[in-house]
Amino acid sequence: MADNIKPILCVVTSHPIRGDTGEPTGFAMVELTHPLDVFQRAGIPTEIASIRGGHPPIDFFDLSDPVNDKFWKDKKFRAELADSKILADVEPSRYSAVFFAGGHGTMWDFANTGAVQRVIREIWEAGGIVSAVCHGPAALVNAKLSDGSYLIAGKKLASFTNDEEAEVKYTNVVPFLLATALEEHGAQHQPAPNWTEKVVVDGRLITGQNPASAHGVGEAVVDQLTAKA
Template sequence: MGLKQGKVLVVLTNVSSYGEDSEATGLWLAEATEFVDELIKAGYELDYVSPKGGQVPLDPRSLKKVYAKQGDFAIKNSQDFQVRALKHSKKPSEVNPADYVALYYTGGHGVIWDFPDDEGLQALAMSIYRQGGYLISVCHGVAGLLNLKDEEGSYLIAGKRITGFTKWEEILSGKLGKVPFVTENAVKQRGADFQKKRPFASHALRDGRLITGQNPMSGRAVAKLLVESLATEVN
């Protein structure tokens, strides 16, 4: 299997609470670590970026053993992930989009606040996309795709088959009243064809160079779709 030359950029949140609500949130661990694991196994190098750069908070719920496996903790506790992802993530201004074949928006509720309108992330994403790269998201990470627009000013996801965290999953998570918008509704409002399976079942799909996953159980499936897609371009 050949490798398309270039690295993969992983986008992380800087937000540690639900807006003005003091309940803690942040990156959902497995949505980063399972993707990272698959890409490293496939031979890709990764970098980590966040809207503000620097420290990335972890959602404490995502550290419970019912949600995180031994492999997730192994990556979390590695020196590379601790330093380059959780403590010293890059700022968008420190990243050269020409180095990357894909950009991946991780999830966790925090991203709803800092992904959708961050101009630095938007510029990176569209540069990578225009040079033939892939844009990927999982769960709430689809918030990073919501406001991207093409050269004609149309939403990039309009008319595309897209998935993300569903309204029913938000209800089951007990967070419907704490989020500023529901990702499923926001995707539909931008003209995308929202696809979903039963709550908390792994589900990932590709439409062109957009790859999206429904929920925290979908990070590995999204990663495999990306690796397959990149390999097809080389072979």
């Protein structure tokens, strides 16, 4: 069933430091591995890209999570992660969907990177799926379609909430508040209570609120791709 589905492009941040704190950050491991697990179980090929290519910085590196542990022991995954594609070099027409993993690093390099905006626009306008989880929707903040409109304008979505940002005490560290920035460009943000799973599907836009939502975002992407196949 998945044989004729083009790969899913999984994108992670290349930003290693959390603002002025000096604390290391990067992409949240669980927010990449859990969707990857879902995609692979469905037999859909995947490729990993990052903003600058090469080995991306990892945040929330928790090997007590069995899915994280499984992938970290997988030499093929480790090799692909270490040699992640430079996002600006990818050809969007090769992919059925793009998925943006979260982690605080995304707040410094997703929103204002031209390659992010190009990949989103071209995959969306070709009829593909655009998906993201937690801080991953930072990629959507400034994404515009060919007509100049914001992709998220008028669309329902989920992302890391301002309340969750306050709870982890990074409100004054991140360069902007994600939920607020999305709303300012017309998104209808759909928050759930802190740390509870929340996946929002609005047509081909699929988003999740936090790490607990990563698996569900993956499932929603697979459901759409296999329904069309």
